[in-house]
Amino acid sequence: MAKSCSCEDFTRSQLLRRGVAVAGKGLPNIEPGMPLPAGTGLDRRTFLLRSAGAALAVYGSSMLSPRHFEEGIAQASAETSTNDPVLVSIFMEGGWDALSVLAPVRETKYKELRPVLGLTEGSGKVFTEDENMMWHPAAAGLAELHEEGKVSVFPAIGYEPSEESHFTSRHYWEVGQLDANARSGWMGRYLDLVGEANNPLQGLSLDYSLAPALATETMPVAAVSSPADYTMWAYGLGEPVSASAFATFGALGALPAPSPAYAQARNASYDTSLVLEETANFVKTEKESGDHSPVTYPAGEFAERLASLAAMLHTGMPIKCVSLNAVGSYDTHASEVDTLATNLEQTIPALVAFQRDLEARGLDQRVLIQLWSEFGRRPQENGSGTDHGAGGLAFLIGTRAAGKMVGEFPGLTKLDENENVIRTSDYRGMYCSLLEQWFQTEAGLVIPEAASFERPVLVA
Amino acid sequence: MKATGTATSKRADARARSRAAGAETSKHAEEQRKKHGKRRKHRHTRHKPKTHHRVTHAHGTVGVTVPVAPVSPPAPSPAPVPSVGSPPITLAQAQRLLWRAGFGPGPGQAESLVGQPLEEVVFGLTRPSDPPTLTGPEPVNEEGEPLEPDTAWGDDHCWWLDRMVRSNQQLVERLTLIFHDWFATSNNQVNSQPLMLEQNELLRSMALGSFDQLFLSVTTNPAMLLFLNGTSNNKWDPNENYAREMMELFSLGADRGAYTEDDVREMARTLTGWRNEWSEQRGNYDFRFDPSYHDAGKKTVFEQAGKWSYEDAVRLCVSHPLHPSFFVTKLWGYFIPTAPSEATLAALQGLYTSSSYSIRAVVEAILQHPDFYEGPEMVIPPVVYNAGLLRSISRPIDTNAWAWLSANAGQQLFYPPNVSGWDFSRWLDTSTARARWEMASYVTSKTYPNPWPSQGEPEYSATEDPTTALENALAYWAHPQLSAESEQCIATFAQSCLHEPLASWERGPCRAMRQNALRMLIATSPDMQVS
Numbered sequence: 003m004a005k006s007c008s009c010e011d012f013t014r015s016q017l018l019r020r021g022v023a024v025a026g027k028g029l030p031n032i033e034p035g036m037p038l039p040a041g042t043g044l045d046r047r048t049f050l051l052r053s054a055g056a057a058l059a060v061y062g063s064s065m066l067s068p069r070h071f072e073e074g075i076a077q078a079s080a081e082t083s084t085n086d087p088v089l090v091s092i093f094m095e096g097g098w099d100a101l102s103v104l105a106p107v108r109e110t111k112y113k114e115l116r117p118v119l120g121l122t123e124g125s126g127k128v129f130t131e132d133e134n135m136m137w138h139p140a141a142a143g144l145a146e147l148h149e150e151g152k153v154s155v156f157p158a159i160g161y162e163p164s165e166e167s168h169f170t171s172r173h174y175w176e177v178g179q180l181d182a183n184a185r186s187g188w189m190g191r192y193l194d195l196v197g198e199a200n201n202p203l204q205g206l207s208l209d210y211s212l213a214p215a216l217a218t219e220t221m222p223v224a225a226v227s228s229p230a231d232y233t234m235w236a237y238g239l240g241e242p243v244s245a246s247a248f249a250t251f252g253a254l255g256a257l258p259a260p261s262p263a264y265a266q267a268r269n270a271s272y273d274t275s276l277v278l279e280e281t282a283n284f285v286k287t288e289k290e291s292g293d294h295s296p297v298t299y300p301a302g303e304f305a306e307r308l309a310s311l312a313a314m315l316h317t318g319m320p321i322k323c324v325s326l327n328a329v330g331s332y333d334t335h336a337s338e339v340d341t342l343a344t345n346l347e348q349t350i351p352a353l354v355a356f357q358r359d360l361e362a363r364g365l366d367q368r369v370l371i372q373l374w375s376e377f378g379r380r381p382q383e384n385g386s387g388t389d390h391g392a393g394g395l396a397f398l399i400g401t402r403a404a405g406k407m408v409g410e411f412p413g414l415t416k417l418d419e420n421e422n423v424i425r426t427s428d429y430r431g432m433y434c435s436l437l438e439q440w441f442q443t444e445a446g447l448v449i450p451e452a453a454s455f456e457r458p459v460l461v462a
Numbered sequence: 463m464k465a466t467g468t469a470t471s472k473r474a475d476a477r478a479r480s481r482a483a484g485a486e487t488s489k490h491a492e493e494q495r496k497k498h499g500k501r502r503k504h505r506h507t508r509h510k511p512k513t514h515h516r517v518t519h520a521h522g523t524v525g526v527t528v529p530v531a532p533v534s535p536p537a538p539s540p541a542p543v544p545s546v547g548s549p550p551i552t553l554a555q556a557q558r559l560l561w562r563a564g565f566g567p568g569p570g571q572a573e574s575l576v577g578q579p580l581e582e583v584v585f586g587l588t589r590p591s592d593p594p595t596l597t598g599p600e601p602v603n604e605e606g607e608p609l610e611p612d613t614a615w616g617d618d619h620c621w622w623l624d625r626m627v628r629s630n631q632q633l634v635e636r637l638t639l640i641f642h643d644w645f646a647t648s649n650n651q652v653n654s655q656p657l658m659l660e661q662n663e664l665l666r667s668m669a670l671g672s673f674d675q676l677f678l679s680v681t682t683n684p685a686m687l688l689f690l691n692g693t694s695n696n697k698w699d700p701n702e703n704y705a706r707e708m709m710e711l712f713s714l715g716a717d718r719g720a721y722t723e724d725d726v727r728e729m730a731r732t733l734t735g736w737r738n739e740w741s742e743q744r745g746n747y748d749f750r751f752d753p754s755y756h757d758a759g760k761k762t763v764f765e766q767a768g769k770w771s772y773e774d775a776v777r778l779c780v781s782h783p784l785h786p787s788f789f790v791t792k793l794w795g796y797f798i799p800t801a802p803s804e805a806t807l808a809a810l811q812g813l814y815t816s817s818s819y820s821i822r823a824v825v826e827a828i829l830q831h832p833d834f835y836e837g838p839e840m841v842i843p844p845v846v847y848n849a850g851l852l853r854s855i856s857r858p859i860d861t862n863a864w865a866w867l868s869a870n871a872g873q874q875l876f877y878p879p880n881v882s883g884w885d886f887s888r889w890l891d892t893s894t895a896r897a898r899w900e901m902a903s904y905v906t907s908k909t910y911p912n913p914w915p916s917q918g919e920p921e922y923s924a925t926e927d928p929t930t931a932l933e934n935a936l937a938y939w940a941h942p943q944l945s946a947e948s949e950q951c952i953a954t955f956a957q958s959c960l961h962e963p964l965a966s967w968e969r970g971p972c973r974a975m976r977q978n979a980l981r982m983l984i985a986t987s988p989d990m991q992v993s
Contacts, residue, residue, distance in 0.1 A: 095880075096880075166706070166723060166726070167706070167710050167716045168880070168881075168882070169710070169711075169716065169882050170716050170717060182716070182717045185524040185525065185527075186522070186524050190522075190523070190524070194522070202892060207891070207893070209893065210869075210870060210872060210893055210894070210897075211872050211885070211888065211891055211893060211894055212523060212888055212891040212892075212893070214525075214888075216523070217522070217523050217524045217525060217888075218522045218523050218524065219522040219524060220521065220522050221521075221522065222521060222523065223523050224891070224892040224893075225891040225892050225893035225894070226892060226893055227870065227893045232896065234896060234899055234900075235903070236899070236902075236903040236906070236978060236979070236982045237903055237906055237907050237910040237978060238906075238910040238911060238912055238913050238974060238975060238977075238978040239975050239978045239979050239982065240913070240975060242961065242972070243959050243960070243972060243975040243976055243979050244975070244979070246955060246958070246959045247955065247959065247979035247982065247983060250951060250952065250954075250955040250959075250979075250983055251899070251982075251983060251986065253951055254948055254951055254952070254983070254987050254988055255988065257945075257947045257948060257951060257988075258947060259988070260838070260839075260945075261799075261838030261839045261992075262526040262527070262799070262838065263526050263799060263838060263839040263840050263841045263992045264838075264839050264988060264989075264992055265521065266525070266526055266841055266888070266889070266890050267841060267890055267895075267988035267989075267991040267992055268988040269521045269523070269890075270890035270891055270892060270894070270895035270988075270991075271895055271986070271987075271988055272521075273891075273892045273895075274892045274895040274896050274899075277892045278896075331650075331880075333703075335690075335691045335694065335701050335702070335703040336691045336694040336701065384694075384699045384700065384701050384702075385694065385696075385698070385699030385701070386694065386699075387691075387694070387701070389701065389702040389703070390702065390706065420723050
């Protein structure tokens, strides 16, 4: 039989990609020997901003005011109060196996359905809210936070009728409704309500591309794969020409667009120039002063992103909603034991470090972390893995999290008509509670049929 | 078997409800926005003069739409597919055709086609003479050594990129890329560059053939068998991975009522029987069908019962009434961003079924359809953008940096993000736009004028005027078409970026920098991201 796929190989390619990202760090911001804006009496950032303003005055016609960049950014930053709530949404891609992360080890039926994959009682920490269940050993960090009252567990979350397609189910979670044609993300619609027209960082995808849950109808949002490396340079381009070149790059983004594709291209240029401005100081600080985090994070790109996020929040950047992908794929049709453990080992300690970092920096009152996956997996294992199921596992983590289980674990004796775990909470109820209790926003403005979902108490 | 009808209509009801609610939500959102907007405006007037408008460029990020097959498609029709006919091709038509059905024009290529009958130009792409010709220097890495696509990281990507840059069979390479996305397989799971390249050769060799044969070959392709656990699927422990995706992503589509969860389970049983060996030294090898691993019992798929095999599995999918509409719409979506009309969809399905599932026939019709030439732009995928820039300056593959540059831009060959392939609705955001800038900069790396030349290097003109500078920069990229607005914006930059009077020692260096900036602004302009 095949030795199939996954963990080691995935790790290797992650490492390679990371190596590549690190290699990019060595690139010069400006050509060596290039003079800075001499004689202007301005630092580079201000010089850049002024040039941007000047260029936009020329190119932007009535759409853009001269001081647009400077003011938009300054205001967005100034408006960020130290109490503004932040939601960090972390996606466990592929549909993680709820029954292995929080395993009902004392259930007889569990042992029958999971002769190979089943965890053994005593190998992990007992789940204090339901002693029939046990945390996966690699999720011990979550157990620790849970004991501190900082984790709300949704042991069987989903929706009806459940979908077993990765892409349909994930889409439902992203758009916050059971509509295959919906296009804006649920966090995106929240940002459309409360966002700023010139602050793309309000919705921040810490990834190589934009998370669909952040997709907006009207407001800009950003994707930044590595905040500490978010700079632009080009061969043979330096001061005094580069500032107005970058300003022109942004100005090209503000011109009229005759089609949706054109608009996407123009908006991306425009937003990129805004994000470049906003991250310039952050990049400078990071490079000059090194890592100021009081907490040591584990190695890896995921941990680096979380560390950057904590640092960005610390500097008061105007961030409201953040999306990240956790490490690895949880689509464990085969080789589940190794893959799941490896993924958890590379994710959970980084998450715990992030929470500790927030606590140490006094940011923990402002931040909630939501962990989700598109579905749970089939209780009946298939040999060395599990197929798609329903009734998944989600967490809400943070100092302000209520820390109380939402919906019980329904057990495995009775399954649904597709032999999947029965759902005891609806993800849209979670969204409604987050909107109302965390963001103080009327859920009905973001989630269709909001009135029909029960609101669990999520914020203490 | 579950009652498909009930489940579907329930879902449809739910969707109708949420659509209605969605409309309601938008209305509320509008009100809320007005409220918030007012509040903000009021707050801000305290801080700044009224002349500075806050909201200047509101825009969303929902992504562009990609056509998907309708739930209730029209029946296949024998009517001809609407066509532009065969007028003399214009420059704009030739450029669009070369970008969408290939990897952009080489220097002078689009211009040389102008005036030729459009149909002939299309046939030149769809009916290439064999074997393909690769013109120009062989690909090498940074050290000038031949690529090692079987073993070296990134060399696989660059090996294929080289074919995109150099092959005279541009559509074949483009279709290979399309089917790499269609039957997305990632080396993250396969972990064998030779097996990925073998699959790549399979896709290339069948790219203009019959879809049913291509589908069958992919079903038993080793890389795919590994990627979707085909060789972990046996009669004792059926594994549903391939069974689901072959219907959802490869042939029928989700949310159309084409199949049930029971069909997924039964389909998994029909696909059982594939095995392979594994050793520390050889990895996965000896992929074969073993009847003793196959569930030979009766299975019921799409309400048809029989002792189905993997060949039947493919046949059942392709002969499913909802397959032709899925196939032609999906293929159409790679070339045209707007959905086909009902009549076009019916005619394309008719063409597809009457031509024994011919990919070539459908592509030929799409490339001659009025919507192809008259419709809105599409965003150029990152790899195509990369190949196009290289083609336009006739730069061969002389580094494997393109692999990571392309990965950062959102598309590393042989590593699609998941089995549904790349997301064509949002190629561009603040991360990938920055990555495209970086990619374009690397493209110029061997031909940019050095502002600070060392001894012996030529000094840049100290007298180049702004108009000539822009002309030279456009010529560098073989004269791409920019919109009038963008060209005006870039021209204004050329005129204003040097703050005269310059000291004599600055004149050449600053003009070199302006030239480099102009090249970058042209290559990364929004206009160059779309076709």
